[in-house]
Amino acid sequence: MNLAILVGGRGRRLGGIEKSQLRLCGRKVIDILTEEFSSWNVVVVCRDQEQKGLFEGVECVVDRVENFGPLAGIYSALEFFGDRVAVVATDMPFLREEVVGELFRSSEKINASVLMPYWRDGRFEPLASVYSPELMPEIEKSFERNERKILAPVFRAERVFLYDVECLRKIDKNLISFFNINTAEDLKRAEELCSLMLSEGE
Numbered sequence: 001m002n003l004a005i006l007v008g009g010r011g012r013r014l015g016g017i018e019k020s021q022l023r024l025c026g027r028k029v030i031d032i033l034t035e036e037f038s039s040w041n042v043v044v045v046c047r048d049q050e051q052k053g054l055f056e057g058v059e060c061v062v063d064r065v066e067n068f069g070p071l072a073g074i075y076s077a078l079e080f081f082g083d084r085v086a087v088v089a090t091d092m093p094f095l096r097e098e099v100v101g102e103l104f105r106s107s108e109k110i111n112a113s114v115l116m117p118y119w120r121d122g123r124f125e126p127l128a129s130v131y132s133p134e135l136m137p138e139i140e141k142s143f144e145r146n147e148r149k150i151l152a153p154v155f156r157a158e159r160v161f162l163y164d165v166e167c168l169r170k171i172d173k174n175l176i177s178f179f180n181i182n183t184a185e186d187l188k189r190a191e192e193l194c195s196l197m198l199s200e201g202e
Ligand SMILES: Nc1nc2c(ncn2[C@@H]2O[C@H](COP(=O)(O)OP(=O)(O)OP(=O)(O)O)[C@@H](O)[C@H]2O)c(=O)[nH]1
Pocket: 006, 007, 008, 009, 010, 011, 012, 013, 014, 019, 045, 046, 047, 063, 066, 067, 068, 069, 070, 072, 073, 088, 089, 090, 091, 127, 182
């Protein structure tokens, strides 16, 4: 199974830090993720060559369309694999392989162009979703229109399936996979959760 970890953000809400280099319980978030997905084909999607220099021992690709945000990262991932790929953000340190595996296999089974988890309150998880290269022409239209929202090309595409996150509780009881670190408060909470998990031997 194919996985792309987008790392090209600027981490502005955290004061402009490289989120992939953040440490939780003494380990870099990028190392936590690559270890969790060690049985997958993994690529790290960087914003530019300079950022690529931060990553060693893992396959990296650089956005061809620069400064376009996560949508450019999704496009780079599709271009790299030329096949179905699960795309995740680098600020999701507790992502479980079983959760993304379930999404990936579901997407394959129904031949979805996009399979995207949603919450019953109406939120979506575009950066824990599975995309197929069929979406690329719609993303290209977004580039032309300077339309940065991930959902814009997604909702123009055919065979888009929304996956109720509640159905993933059978694999990930607290849906911790979807926790992401955007602010200093989130980072503090992530450290607490990480220590708790270590003490519980998870
Ligand atoms: N490859 C690539 N990834 C990106 C780009 N912009 C954002 N990302 C990644 O997409 C995910 C979501 O990013 P955002 O929430 O938009 O930005 P952020 O850097 O995480 O945080 P803020 O700057 O505080 O919004 C993160 O994993 C980012 O690293 C980009 O231009 N290219």
